[in-house]
Amino acid sequence: MTNESDKLREAMTKAREIGLEVEKGGAVILNENLLYKKLARDLEKMGVIYSEIHEAAREYPDLFDKYAFKTLKGDVNKIDSGIFLYIPKGLTVKEPIFNCFVLGNKKVVQKVYNLVVLEDGSRAIGVSGCFTLVNEAVHSSLEETYVGTGASYTRIMIHNWLPSVGVSAISSVEVGEKGNYQDLYINYSEAKSISFNTMIYQKGSDSTSRADQIVSGTGFSSLKYSTEVFLIGDRSSSQLISRLLARGKSSIATKARIVASGKLTKGHIECKGLTLGDGAEISTVPELRSLSNDAELTHEASIGKIKREELEYLESKGFNEEEAVSLLIRGFLETGFSDLPSTIRASVESVLDKLSKAKG
């Protein structure tokens, strides 16, 4: 057991390093088990549920049956652990809730299922940090998110895995009328492989979503992302934005797809890739599909290298090559994701600073 509590302490320290203040409200799932959980008392009183997923299935069977495994296939009995977060009607939770998923032993295969429900008119911010204390382990996760009528959910996810870790994740999001879903994903790990699929179903009219993806590949990583948005409700809109930075011999492949079937929908895909070094590879496939005659769908994509003129310009202002490169990378990584509370903004920026300085 002491071993486990040592690992938990190590995990909390590592979480803090990437700005996840679990002690202020959050949970740590280490290997197969939830080992730490904290939620402010007053939030519990106001009806927020924050519990381990099996516990949630037992204690809130009605809610669980209503929401769990509706858009994704799965069986809670085959899951190791996970988080159920439930925000009741009309409640705004200002403080972010930090969830950490940690691989602490070799050969561990961590199977996670998370369920996030925002009832009508509620607001919350969830921050997930996924990282490893050891090499040679696997993280596999399913996540379902429901954003009710007029509700708003911001999810920030930071991946920070070690080189011989494999990750597979599927996330499905449903957004109701006038609902808003914001997603910021950052990968700065050296994971051997990541495969991450996200589906956003905007069933409600006037719903909005924005998903920003900042992916850095180093070493021999092979990273695959697919993001699909279904604009089903009338006047629903979405933006998918990505910055892909491939160093070393890494390869990054992304697909972004918007399917518009509602009336007067709007969708935009913006993808920019930057390769550093000769062995790195990026491929990106944007797809727009309109099933309605009044959808407004656009995409822009570009892949390039650091431009010599930009580098020379910064050098002439006194920055050596290394400094100039990291400044330009930092600029490149900026997506303009603005909906961040100041507490998280600082940690996101420090992660991006580290990312731009790291070598691959």
Next chain:
Amino acid sequence: MSQASLSVSGITVEVDGTIVVKKANLDVRSGEIAILMGPNGSGKTSLLRAIMGFPSYKIIAGNIYLDSLDVTNLPSWERAKAGIAIANQAPPALSLKTKWLFQKIAEKYGTQEELGKVVNEIMLQHLLERPAFNGFSGGEVKRAEIATVMLSKPKVALLDEPDSGVDVESTKKIANMIDAMAKKGVAILLVTHAGMLVRNLKMLGRGYVMINGRISQGSNARDLLKSVLEEGYRNFRGSDIQ
């Protein structure tokens, strides 16, 4: 060694296999504003960029001194740190927010406290959140470049047409800033075509003319400007060229 802050001694500059500056000599003292005039394509920008140390402007002969330091073989960032700064005629669009560019330069040269003042004085507030030089108007580009020079507190400032495309009010402001730099002892080499900026300057010194990559000295800056504005460069085509 020369008394000048900037001393260019017989430099020849090659770009892409072509000689664009030939055996140029030029001195700028601390606190002096020297102007460099010349027709389009005569090599003024090439000379300035070679002094700054841009790698594509190869110095194949001659030397550049900053005070008594020979900077000829230093990379541009070391020249910058030693005290040379350039306001480029046409800086590239950067994938970097203007605010960050300014902040990082200010951090580098310890001028964080002046940042707000410089930004206000040159009216750049509205550009801070935009990527630097992306879709800036002609005048905005010039003002932002001047700001980078002010923030790097140089000993020598190379200003490449800081007034082209700039409106009357801003030109006066830029003139005041250039004068203020000169008063603090900065040696300024100013490339310009028009009279308005120069007429607003008080700290004028020498005037140089460049034609076909060669420099000739034309008395003082004010006389040079008058002669060029009245008669163009035909007086400089003959024997004046070294």
